[in-house]
Structure formats: structure tokens, C-alpha cells
Amino acid sequence: MAPRIQSRRVSNALLPYLTSPSSSPSVLSIPSLSSSSQYLSRQFSATAAPQTKLRRQMFEWLSTSGAVLKHHTPGQTNYLRNFLNDEGGGDRPFPSNPTFTSENILSEELRNEIYVLVVEKKKSVRAVSVQLGVDMKRIAAVVRLVELEKRQRAQGKPIALPYARSVHEMVPTTPLAQDGERQQFHEPINDLPAHPTTGPQIFYPVPESRSFTRVDAGRVFSGAPSLEREVAEKITHPSDLAEKAIENPNSIEWVGKGDNARQVLQPADVRIPHPQLVKLELDRAAHPEERREVGKRHAERMERQEKAEQERRERAAARREKSIKHVEPEGGRFDYRFSDAVFTAETTGKDGRAPWASGRRYGVPTNDRKRGVVKIPTRVEA
């Protein structure tokens, strides 16, 4: 957009050629170019300034130091620099916010590689995550998105290729390693979420002679009594709990009653997304000579855990399926599914009239068409 020219409020009869519309664009474009001399030259002029000072400064900046931001150089970020101390640039889009950095996105090749590994080579999401250094949630999302892209291409739907190309030129990307290279990790994969119960500081006196581990700390934070000595002695390292928790998540102990019931806070070794890697590191440290054996044991462990997880998933699905009755009328297009209504305190409330309970109940109004009740959906089923 060209600099806007303000309409002249004051028209000077002595200068008709200045106010005539035919000559205005050529005449008015001159003062905006020479900003410094402008004030001196029109001290006695009665015509309004064609530009405010701020606008003039802005366009001056945009044409000088801001001009580099107009177009990007492929493969490089092009962010505002911190002009005060002339640093920044690089990967920080906001000069006054040093804590936000523009982080890498997956390159097109890496994205396709993930899809190939997961869908075509049937590798587990967990294994691919460790191999490429990409978060497991991201891998799932990539598979979904690539699948969708393939479908849309097959259907001949419009695809924004030039847009995608230039975004990948502007934003830093993680490339796929060439043959023989080491794959650059995309992001940290073992992020431990800070649990809200670890917020408050707790003064907990412990004898100096006792070894106070992460397992004990988790119990203190969740207010559970300390472990029995026999149980505690069996745990040589907090990661021992991980395998048990993966194979049977219900084995985690509960404390508290009623609304206050909570599971005992598990050590970081259990709560990180890839707990199996701790065990691998321990094994490596114990047997530094037998790398192959260590790898083999790790693979076995992984297989066992995946199998257990798979079984659990199947069992849950079977249980769900068992409670649903399918009815498919002959010649009909629909599959009707009936599940028995369960009347417990959780599903319908203590008095059976809780607003979240399903169905129409006497004396319980439905609020779904009322004024003032928020009707924006809170979730969309995929």
C-alpha cells in the first residue's frame, strides 16, 4: 500500500494549482520523499500536512531497515532484530521476548518417513519416536495428516502447494538424515509434566542415614505413608516400578477417601513417556562390554510391554463391546447400538436427577435450548 495521503482540510485560494485535483498526485508525492527538509520548506503553508509524523517515520522505517523483512531468503528465518543492542534475529520472532523461540517443524521428507515407518513398515509409535526423536503424539498426528493428505490428493481436492513450499522456506525445519548420517532429533521426547501436588514446599525430616529416593519423595508429596521396609528393600532403583505400572496400571496404590482419593505420585522414572530407556541405560551401565546382549534384552522387554499393552487394549474393547447390543435390521442401512442404562451415583447422581444423566426425567428440565446456556460444543467426535 502506498503511503496514505490525507485529504486536505484547508484549501488555500492563493495556491489554486496546488489544490487542483489534476496535479495533486505528482505534487504531493514529493514531500513524502524528503522528510527532513519538509518542515523547513512549508513553514508558512496553510495546507494540511500530507502525512503525519508517525506515518512518515513508519514508511521511512519500512523502506530502510524494515525493508529486509518484506521478502524472505529461502532456508533462513527473517524475524525482527533487536535494534537496541543489535542482537537477536536468528530464531526469535519477538525481540522483546527472549523466552520464545521459533522451533523447528518437520520437513516434508521426515514427515513422509514417519508415515512409511509406522504405516508401511508397521513399527510401533514408541520405537519410531525413539529412533527419530519425535514426540509420540506428534507421530500419531503426522500419520493422521499424511493419511488425510493422501486421501485428498486421490480425490483431487485443491492442495496449497506453493503456500506449503514457502512456509517451509521461512520456518526452520528438521531435515531427514541422508544415508550414513545421524538423524537430528526434532524435540525432547522425555518431558516430565510437573504434577500439581509437587507445587507446595514440604518440610519432611528424614534421618541422614536413610536413603531417601524419588519413590519416597512421591509418597511424601501425595501424603501416603512411607513404604514398608520389606517392600522398600525390593526396589533397587525407581525404574523397577515402571515395568509393573506399564503392565498393570491398576497396580498403582491409592490414598485418601471419597473426593480426596488420589493415586500415589509415581517417580519420574515411571511418569516420563519413555520409561523403558531408563532401564536400558541401567543395563548398559551394568554391562558395558556386552552391547549386543543389552540391546537384545531391551528389545525383548519392549516386545513384552507392547504385548501387554495390546492385550489390555483388546480386553477393554471386548468389555465395551459386550455391554453394547447391536441390531441391524434387514435391508436397512443402519446399525443400531443399545447399551443398558446404568443407575449409579456416578451416572445419575445421588438423587437420580443429576443434570449430566442421560434421558428425559421427570422434574429435570433440559437446558439445551435455554437462553444464557452455552451451546458451543466442548468436543467434536472424530
Place this chain on the structure above:
Amino acid sequence: MRNRASTSLAKAKIRQSWSKYNLYNMQRFRNPGTVNRTFFQQKWTAKALSRAYHGEQVREGQWKRMFSKRIRSVIPMNTNDLAADDGSKASAGRGSGLEKAEKGITKRLTPYTQMAFAPLERRLDVAIFRSLFASSTRQARQFVIHGAVTVNGHKMRHPSYLLNPGDLFQVDPERVMFATGAPKTKFERRETRQLKQKAEETEAETEEAKEAVEQEDKAENTKDTLKALMAQAKNIMSKDKDVLPAKRKQELRGFQKAVRRVLSRSETSTVLTDNLETQFSELTLLLKAKRAEKAPKESKKDKKGSTEEKAVVEESEGASDALSEAFKSAAQGGEVDTSELSDEEFDVLKRALTQMRDNPIDNSKTYATPWRPRDFMSAFAFIPRYLEVNQNICAAVYLRHPVARPGSAEVPTPFGEAVSTPAYGWYLKRRW
């Protein structure tokens, strides 16, 4: 909802927008002063500044209900460290470990208050803006309201829908190209109008005429595209004899435009960054094979006089036009007869044609074609980690809620802690 989000220069506010006014305001932003100001005043200013950026489209009361003082954070764990120590080393002695931490390592603090506006990042309109599908949150909001956005495959018309982790949202690619592409020039808009008029006229005509046109098109598709390309080289030779300087200037400008048009189709977008010479050299690379064959008399590398250069410039002007014409007809569909071409030429043409297919000249679009990013887009181009975006289909997945980690916060905000901390304090139930 009325748009109150002005980008004025006098009362500069930073907005969620790619406007150049906003860029300028961002560039001249300085932290508000604290000298001689009460703590209340400092918090008020900080709140006003950050609310102008974060959820300016959300009413204050609505935002207050969304605000949560609990901030999500993560600590990246190193499995080596976890394996080496079961925690007893860190808690040995009087509770803080027997060995002092090494002096060289400075602990990076987690910028919690930078996450004060994290709940707003869940909103659909903000997430669309963050995935670079719209040039401002207001525009993203309009896309949602106009029904161009789906969430998990269902049309979603509420910009305030709060995304859940794992939600997949998709914007109509045409809208995205419009929002992020350069706008049309007035000449292009005129061409669009003419195209529309022509379409209306042809509708009025009988169907016989239509058939005739179709036949003509077919004939063009097969052979004439290339023939025109080859013939153009000869025409150019006779062109550069007597040209007035003003005319030359005009042609130069036209040439620059033509080069831009052709080059913006190539994979690299050097077209926008480099000067005329580099653009030209790239174009000559594209056309090298043809030039060597058709115009051996005029070798460019012997002399470097300005007149010579200009002649070359004109030569390629015609060529580029012819090329783009050829591309155009080829992109509209149909095969190109390749028997007359050498392998090298064929390769060049094939590459150019695929590029053309990806980014065609099409005046019926709402943005300038061939598509190129709008000015100053790169200064705002970043994608936060909590989103996984597929630009090809303009779809993204909201992976998880944004988190803070030591040294960095995932909520994109132009303000430092000097602003975000007092703003966070403002919204606490028990104010600081």
C-alpha cells in the same frame, strides 16, 4: 462483532496480525516504565498491553473465567541422569546433596508468567492464526464464522470452540492462499473483471461457438504451444533495433514482471529476494537450451556493455511471455508434443510445467497468481510446538496444551516478563 482492533500508530498496540503497521509497532515497542508509577498502575498498563494482543476479540469477563493461575510446565528428563541416581544422592546429607552443584552450570528458570494467556491458545481462531492459515486472528475468526473450517471433519462455526488435545482442524486451502498470498494488483483485478464479462458474454452465445472454441483449444494444446515458444526467439531478434528510452524503461518494467511471474513458479523463491541480475541468470538457466539453439549469433558472455545487456533483457522478455503462455495452455490440461525437443529441453520444460501446474496463473483466484507470500509474512512465520501442521492440505492437529519448560515458554507473546508478570498478577483472585 465489530472490529475494534485498530492498528494505530499514535496509541500503538501490538495485535495478532501480520500487518506492516503491526510490525512497525512491534519493532518500536519498549517496556513501559516503572519509575514513579504505583504497582497498580504498572499492572494496569501491563494488562492493557497484553490483552490487546491476547484475545482482543474475547470479552474481559469471558477471559477472566478462562484464566487459570495453574500453569502447565514440563521438565525434559535425561535418562542417563535418572539411571545414574535414584534420588538419594540429591537428598543426601542435610537434604540438598553432599556435593555442591558445579558453579559453571546456571540453572535456567521456567518463565511461568509468560504462560499467563495459555488458555486462549486453545481457541479455534487463535490456533488457526498460529498455524499460519490466516493473517490475523480476526481473519481466522471470519473463516470460522463463514464455514470454511472443519474440526475432526465436522463444520465448526464457533470461533471460541476450545480445541481438545488431538483435535484436527482444517481450513479451506483457497482461503488460506488468499489470506497468506500477495493481493492482486489493480491490473490483475481488471483482468478478472474482463474474464467475468467474457464469461457472461459467452454464456449468451450459442453452443456452436463454444464447440468451435473447444476445438481451437485442443489444437493449441498439442503443438502450437511449443511452436509459439520456438518462433518467439526469432521475433525477439528483430525487435531490439530502434527503441525509445522511455519505451525501454517500460519494457524493462514489463520484463521484471514477466520474470517474477515465471520464476515464482520455480522451487526456490529467489525471485523475491535477489536483484534483477540474479533473477535474470536463473531465467537464462531455464531457457539456456533453447537460446543456444535458436540464437547462436548473439552470445551474451563476450561483452558486458549496457546496451548488450538490455538487448538480452528484451530478448528474454518475449521468451518468458511465450513460455508463460505455453505453460498456461499446458496447465489447462492436455499433453504437449515433445517430439521436436532435445532431452535437455524436454527436461527443462517438464520441470517448468510441473511447477506451473502447482502454481498456475489463474485470474479467477482471489489472490495474485502465481501465488507468492504476502509482504512481511516471513517476520511473523513460526509454528509453536503444540501444533502439528500439514501445509499442503491446510490441516493441523492440536497436540497438547502449551507448556513452559526451563528457559522457554510455548505461548507466543511479543512481551517479555516485564509485562507478562504484572499482567499475570492482575488476573490472580488475590491480586499481588
